[in-house]
Amino acid sequence: xxxxxxxxxxxxxxxxxxxxxxxxxxxxxxxxxxxxxxxxxxxxxxxxxxxxxxxxxxxxxxxxxxxxxxxxxxxxxxxxxxxx
Numbered sequence: 401x402x403x404x405x406x407x408x409x410x411x412x413x414x415x416x417x418x419x420x421x422x423x424x425x426x427x428x429x430x431x432x433x434x435x436x437x438x439x440x441x442x443x444x445x446x447x448x449x450x451x452x453x454x455x456x457x458x459x460x461x462x463x464x465x466x467x468x469x470x471x472x473x474x475x476x477x478x479x480x481x482x483x484x
Contacts, residue, residue: 431455447471460484 428437432447433455444451446469456465459475470482 433457446476447474 425437428439429443429450430436431438431452432449433451436452438450438452440452442453444453444456446456453466454464456469456476457463458465458469458478458481460477460481463478465476465478468479469476470479471477472482
C-alpha cells in the first residue's frame with residue numbers, strides 16, 4: 401500500500417487586501433469607532449480622526465451620521481442631540 405505525504409505550502413496562497421495592493425498595514429488608517437483598519441472604498445475624516453461610514457454615530461442616540469455631524473468636547477452628535 402502506498403502512502404502519500406501532504407505538502408504544506410510555506411506561504412498562504414490567499415493574500416489580504418493590503419498585501420495585494422502593496423500597502424504596509426501601518427499606513428492603513430484605523431477607525432476611531434471600532435479600532436479596525438479601514439479597507440473600505442470611502443473613509444470619513446471627522447475631528448482629525450478616521451471612521452468607517454458605519455461607525456460614525458451620534459454619541460448620545462447612536463444614529464448613523466451620514467450627511468452632517470456636530471462636535472463638542474471631542475464627541476460627534478446628530479443635530480438634535482447637539483442642540484439639546
